[in-house]
Amino acid sequence: MFLARRDMVFARGRFTLITAVVLLITLLIGLLSGLTGGLAQQNISAIQSLERDRIVLAAETYDESQLTQEQLDAWRDAPSVAGAREVGILRFQIDPTDGDAAGVSAAILGGTEDSPPRDGHVRLSAGAAEDLDVADGDSVTVLGMDLTADLLDEDRWYAHTPVAYVTGDDWQEMETRLGRDNSVATALAVDLTDNADAEELEQLATQTSTTANGTVDSLLAISSFRSEIGSLLLMVGMLFGISALVVGAFFTVWTMQRTGDVAVLKALGASTPSLLKDALGQSLAVLIAGVGGGILLTTGLGLAIAGVLPFVVSWYTTALPAALLILLGLAGAAFALRTVTKADALTALGSAR
Amino acid sequence: MLSLTDITLTFPDGDGRITAVDDATLEVAAGSVAGLTGPSGSGKSSLLAVASTLVKPDSGTVSIAGVDATRMNQKKSARLRREQIGIIFQQSNLLPSLTAREQLLVMGEMDGKRANRAARQREADDLLDVVGLSAHRDARPAALSGGQRQRVNIARALMGSPSVLIVDEPTSALDRARSEEIIGLIVDLTRELGTATLLVTHDLELMPRFDTTHRMVDGQLSLLPAPVGASA
Numbered sequence: 262m263f264l265a266r267r268d269m270v271f272a273r274g275r276f277t278l279i280t281a282v283v284l285l286i287t288l289l290i291g292l293l294s295g296l297t298g299g300l301a302q303q304n305i306s307a308i309q310s311l312e313r314d315r316i317v318l319a320a321e322t323y324d325e326s327q328l329t330q331e332q333l334d335a336w337r338d339a340p341s342v343a344g345a346r347e348v349g350i351l352r353f354q355i356d357p358t359d360g361d362a363a364g365v366s367a368a369i370l371g372g373t374e375d376s377p378p379r380d381g382h383v384r385l386s387a388g389a390a391e392d393l394d395v396a397d398g399d400s401v402t403v404l405g406m407d408l409t410a411d412l413l414d415e416d417r418w419y420a421h422t423p424v425a426y427v428t429g430d431d432w433q434e435m436e437t438r439l440g441r442d443n444s445v446a447t448a449l450a451v452d453l454t455d456n457a458d459a460e461e462l463e464q465l466a467t468q469t470s471t472t473a474n475g476t477v478d479s480l481l482a483i484s485s486f487r488s489e490i491g492s493l494l495l496m497v498g499m500l501f502g503i504s505a506l507v508v509g510a511f512f513t514v515w516t517m518q519r520t521g522d523v524a525v526l527k528a529l530g531a532s533t534p535s536l537l538k539d540a541l542g543q544s545l546a547v548l549i550a551g552v553g554g555g556i557l558l559t560t561g562l563g564l565a566i567a568g569v570l571p572f573v574v575s576w577y578t579t580a581l582p583a584a585l586l587i588l589l590g591l592a593g594a595a596f597a598l599r600t601v602t603k604a605d606a607l608t609a610l611g612s613a614r
Numbered sequence: 615m616l617s618l619t620d621i622t623l624t625f626p627d628g629d630g631r632i633t634a635v636d637d638a639t640l641e642v643a644a645g646s647v648a649g650l651t652g653p654s655g656s657g658k659s660s661l662l663a664v665a666s667t668l669v670k671p672d673s674g675t676v677s678i679a680g681v682d683a684t685r686m687n688q689k690k691s692a693r694l695r696r697e698q699i700g701i702i703f704q705q706s707n708l709l710p711s712l713t714a715r716e717q718l719l720v721m722g723e724m725d726g727k728r729a730n731r732a733a734r735q736r737e738a739d740d741l742l743d744v745v746g747l748s749a750h751r752d753a754r755p756a757a758l759s760g761g762q763r764q765r766v767n768i769a770r771a772l773m774g775s776p777s778v779l780i781v782d783e784p785t786s787a788l789d790r791a792r793s794e795e796i797i798g799l800i801v802d803l804t805r806e807l808g809t810a811t812l813l814v815t816h817d818l819e820l821m822p823r824f825d826t827t828h829r830m831v832d833g834q835l836s837l838l839p840a841p842v843g844a845s846a
Binding site: 267271272526530606609 | 662704
């Protein structure tokens, strides 16, 4: 790094510029990753919390899925199924019985492990409770049903709406009030036996015209999540690619400009590995400075806006993108190294630089 | 001591090959300067490239400090250049980001030799003192005159006490007074440090300063008679 450090000090303008570019790209990727994570959490956290081996649906999406009693019975009776819980999902407005707060459009999940133990109660996720401005024991109204509010410590979301949990029976009653008398459940959360037969499960899904996916795979059955995540991840991916290209292009041009210096050093006896180490060390220093600064800014900004916007500050929105950016940047810079390995020491003799 | 024996070097030229150096033999003893002159394209630079191990000859041997360099792979050749050969380039070829002192230290640092750092720094300071640039040791090339840059070039070549010094037209960009000064410095240092110096120049007026003078024409090397008043 002897030469690399001095080059960076000597050409500080150029290196400051490329470090700033890397920093801005990192900031962009960090913000987009945080926002993607935040939007994802606002889509999926309620389904993620089900944490079962399989989620059985009667359609491609949760919104369209309405399981029949026959379908439920077929799955419950399957030898590979150790246990199953019927989960109902509907979306409707929750209104506070007292106070001035406006009603909140919520996803109401019935029959889950987070549902209250008794009918007549509703367990509100943190976001829903805050919007409704209700406390433990306050009363709220859903579809004309008066329910006593319990508060859940966690923030849970389903398809960008805050979540409220009710018992399976109360959920059925709400479905009836919505005119869906025959509704049994939206999904079946299934635990499998230790020796569950995947082929049998596949056949059962075909026979019952249902789908059965793991909890993570079933997230794609949330329509809003499916439509958002693809485009957001594409943007993040493209930014990663652009970052590698920008860093690679800079170091390619920079190294080409230094070809004469490299030839002189080779003529004087510098080994190719020592020159490569120096050049790669220079790239790494720029990347660490740029990416490190970008991630620090992302974290600071993320923490500041997390309460206002759906934004996640986590290792997968900071450390992971940072590591990927450094790796991709180094890969880009590695292209420039061909110039170092190919530099002909002979050109230093008789050259006028 | 530098010993080139029966060196032949050819380059591809269309369907055939062109002979750049034709069976050349040359010996330079420690502490002496061998001048090499000849018209452009005569093969001087090719011979210099062979002597500095940058190019392997088609045939013949290059012996540097008693070691046959023609049998070495690239890695060993680079090490030999680093440890035994000093090269003074036609232009100073200094690295723009380094100070005069750092130009002398860069090779040792690139080599990762931390153990002898203090000794190398002392050697660099001594060499800058010898070439009269102590006051400019922290100056970058852009802040030095052409003559000063060439002095740094000379000092850099002498770092690590090489046994062979290869000098490629060191005065081509300098005026008469500075040329005399630079050649005088190289000759004096050769005597003082005991290097075997092979120096290419077009300037025939400098020839009396050398111990032997060789002329190259069409790849063929011949020894010129010592002029009257040549230094010994």
